[in-house]
Amino acid sequence: MPSSLHVIGHQQPDTDTICSALAYARLKQAQGVDATPARAGEVNPETQFVLDRWDTESPSLLDDAAGEQLILVDHNEYSQAVSGAHDATIVEVVDHHRIGDIETSDPIYFRNEPVGSTATILTQLYEEANKTIDAQTAGLLLSGLLSDTVVLRSPTTTDQDRSIADHLADIAGVDIEKYGKELLQQKSKIGEKSPREMVLSDFKEFEFESHQVGIGQVETVEPEVVLEQREAVLAAMDDVATERNYTVFLLLVTDLLKEESTALIAGTQIDTVEDGLDTTFTEQEAFLPGVMSRKKQVVPPLEDAFN
Amino acid sequence: MPSSLHVIGHQQPDTDTICSALAYARLKQAQGVDATPARAGEVNPETQFVLDRWDTESPSLLDDAAGEQLILVDHNEYSQAVSGAHDATIVEVVDHHRIGDIETSDPIYFRNEPVGSTATILTQLYEEANKTIDAQTAGLLLSGLLSDTVVLRSPTTTDQDRSIADHLADIAGVDIEKYGKELLQQKSKIGEKSPREMVLSDFKEFEFESHQVGIGQVETVEPEVVLEQREAVLAAMDDVATERNYTVFLLLVTDLLKEESTALIAGTQIDTVEDGLDTTFTEQEAFLPGVMSRKKQVVPPLEDAFN
Ligand SMILES: [Mn+2]
Ligand SMILES: [Mn+2]
Numbered sequence: 001m002p003s004s005l006h007v008i009g010h011q012q013p014d015t016d017t018i019c020s021a022l023a024y025a026r027l028k029q030a031q032g033v034d035a036t037p038a039r040a041g042e043v044n045p046e047t048q049f050v051l052d053r054w055d056t057e058s059p060s061l062l063d064d065a066a067g068e069q070l071i072l073v074d075h076n077e078y079s080q081a082v083s084g085a086h087d088a089t090i091v092e093v094v095d096h097h098r099i100g101d102i103e104t105s106d107p108i109y110f111r112n113e114p115v116g117s118t119a120t121i122l123t124q125l126y127e128e129a130n131k132t133i134d135a136q137t138a139g140l141l142l143s144g145l146l147s148d149t150v151v152l153r154s155p156t157t158t159d160q161d162r163s164i165a166d167h168l169a170d171i172a173g174v175d176i177e178k179y180g181k182e183l184l185q186q187k188s189k190i191g192e193k194s195p196r197e198m199v200l201s202d203f204k205e206f207e208f209e210s211h212q213v214g215i216g217q218v219e220t221v222e223p224e225v226v227l228e229q230r231e232a233v234l235a236a237m238d239d240v241a242t243e244r245n246y247t248v249f250l251l252l253v254t255d256l257l258k259e260e261s262t263a264l265i266a267g268t269q270i271d272t273v274e275d276g277l278d279t280t281f282t283e284q285e286a287f288l289p290g291v292m293s294r295k296k297q298v299v300p301p302l303e304d305a306f307n
Numbered sequence: 308m309p310s311s312l313h314v315i316g317h318q319q320p321d322t323d324t325i326c327s328a329l330a331y332a333r334l335k336q337a338q339g340v341d342a343t344p345a346r347a348g349e350v351n352p353e354t355q356f357v358l359d360r361w362d363t364e365s366p367s368l369l370d371d372a373a374g375e376q377l378i379l380v381d382h383n384e385y386s387q388a389v390s391g392a393h394d395a396t397i398v399e400v401v402d403h404h405r406i407g408d409i410e411t412s413d414p415i416y417f418r419n420e421p422v423g424s425t426a427t428i429l430t431q432l433y434e435e436a437n438k439t440i441d442a443q444t445a446g447l448l449l450s451g452l453l454s455d456t457v458v459l460r461s462p463t464t465t466d467q468d469r470s471i472a473d474h475l476a477d478i479a480g481v482d483i484e485k486y487g488k489e490l491l492q493q494k495s496k497i498g499e500k501s502p503r504e505m506v507l508s509d510f511k512e513f514e515f516e517s518h519q520v521g522i523g524q525v526e527t528v529e530p531e532v533v534l535e536q537r538e539a540v541l542a543a544m545d546d547v548a549t550e551r552n553y554t555v556f557l558l559l560v561t562d563l564l565k566e567e568s569t570a571l572i573a574g575t576q577i578d579t580v581e582d583g584l585d586t587t588f589t590e591q592e593a594f595l596p597g598v599m600s601r602k603k604q605v606v607p608p609l610e611d612a613f614n
Contacts, residue, residue: 096414099409105607
């Protein structure tokens with residue numbers, strides 16, 4: 001069977017990952033390249049809301065990428081990629097995270113920018129390619145951008161994100177604050193989940209030196225819904241850490257309105273995390289004022305602390 | 308001492324590396340960023356010709372990058388970077404090679420494109436930033452582009468390289484073929500070197516699995532000048548392979564006019580190289596018809612063969 005070309009985001013897909021896969025596959029198709037959007041896991045409720053709102057079918061699930069050709073969007077490390085990615089050919093990368101462990105034999109297009117979302121970069125790629133963005137695609141890209149930047153409130157937000165969001169909102173015909181509020185409400189439907197679903201719903205795995213470290217995040221306007229179930233949540237984190245042999249499992253419960261997080265922790269090297277985040281855990285819990293971004297405020301200091 | 312921001316290319320700098328460092332530092336300065344061009348080794352005679360022709364000072368030598376901030380141009384692997392790079396902060400990458408082993412803690416700008424030169428990408432970056440390119444900078448960028456693509460004859464050359472070369476030649480006020488011929492003549496001044504200088508003048512080191520592999524290239528219009536000294540050249544290669552513990556040292560003697568290479572080899576795993584390049588070495592020598600590009604035609608199959 002000849003290999004196909006898939007545009008695919010990270011495991012535990014979020015809205016930016018799914019919408020970026022859809023939008024970039026469309027751009028490739030407009031350029032005459034036979035690329036199909038794919039996903040590496042279940043669509044979360046926020047993303048399902050976005051797909052319904054913009055009348056778009058979900059990308060199909062790719063459960064084994066071995067032997068395939070992949071365009072990676074919204075991630076660039078193997079630990080976050082679809083299974084089989086090590087035995088796939090990576091032909092392109094478009095992302096906005098730290099530079100990870102992808103290596104290739106051939107020169108490829110690799111575009112990473114320190115902006116708030118992959119959707120922001122894809123909007124530029126449409127412009128550079130001189131291709132128009134239709135209202136539906138603009139709605140998807142805007143959703144990815146607003147979801148990742150918490151409606152332009154996250155410290156990862158750049159001026160570029162702000163001006164591109166305005167442009168996309170114009171094309172899509174929506175009001176950023178009004179549509180953004182609808183999105184945030186979807187993010188907050190966390191209370192309907194089991195503790196295990198809760199801690200794994202937005203979850204990323206990192207390798208810091210020889211340590212496997214899991215970092216989950218619950219972004220919500222009602223953090224108390226999670227924190228009231230503290231013991232059950234910590235038990236679920238302990239289970240996951242043991243099953244997967246994590247040195248540390250850190251969960252950020254982020255209050256989207258107060259722009260602060262409460263961290264819960266399981267695992268063994270808690271003092272290393274305390275050093276990295278400059279905090280103290282009391283009964284596996286610490287308060288992190290001003291912390292909203294896993295990528296920008298948590299991953300870099302933890303990586304330094306483990307090295 | 309506070310760290311400074313250096314724009315720097317690979318060791319054994321070639322014309323694309325030096326001119327890219329100069330041109331990107333100028334763009335950064337035009338954008339209000341305090342960046343200085345630097346180099347990781349001696350300027351070769353072709354590059355010195357270019358600097359003289361465009362009345363430009365050589366970037367200054369950086370012999371230890373530890374503690375500094377680096378923008379890498381024209382490479383993205385530590386084995387080719389200035390010494391101390393492992394203890395520097397990589398803040399940006401602009402390149403046109405395979406994706407290497409650079410990892411970062413923070414999201415950074417990383418732009419790699421499968422085009423003929425880094426100068427090609429930098430010309431686009433000037434355009435995207437809406438900054439004009441003056442005649443001197445255009446001359447430098449054109450030199451990098453024409454040097455890396457062997458005056459648009461290498462199989463790495465893309466349509467983008469061709470149209471950007473036309474644009475740069477217009478600004479610089481030179482004729483591509485005429486100026487290109489002057490450049491090629493500089494590349495050919497290989498006969499004035501000792502065998503050791505010859506095999507190391509355009510040289511890159513790779514790590515394929517656990518094997519250190521050195522690949523040198525002599526691009527010339529007079530390959531016989533090198534091949535007549537076969538025994539002395541092979542002895543120099545043997546010395547380098549032993550000193551540096553290389554599994555293999557491969558030297559490509561590339562005939563720029565006939566668009567073909569003769570490969571010389573030293574080291575131990577010759578059969579792996581034969582597999583990779585689909586050839587047979589007789590008395591440490593093999594003929595490679597159509598092979599002009601180390602990056603595109605030699606590195607990928609060798610990496611596959613060693614894996
Ligand atoms: Mn994202
Ligand atoms: Mn180059």
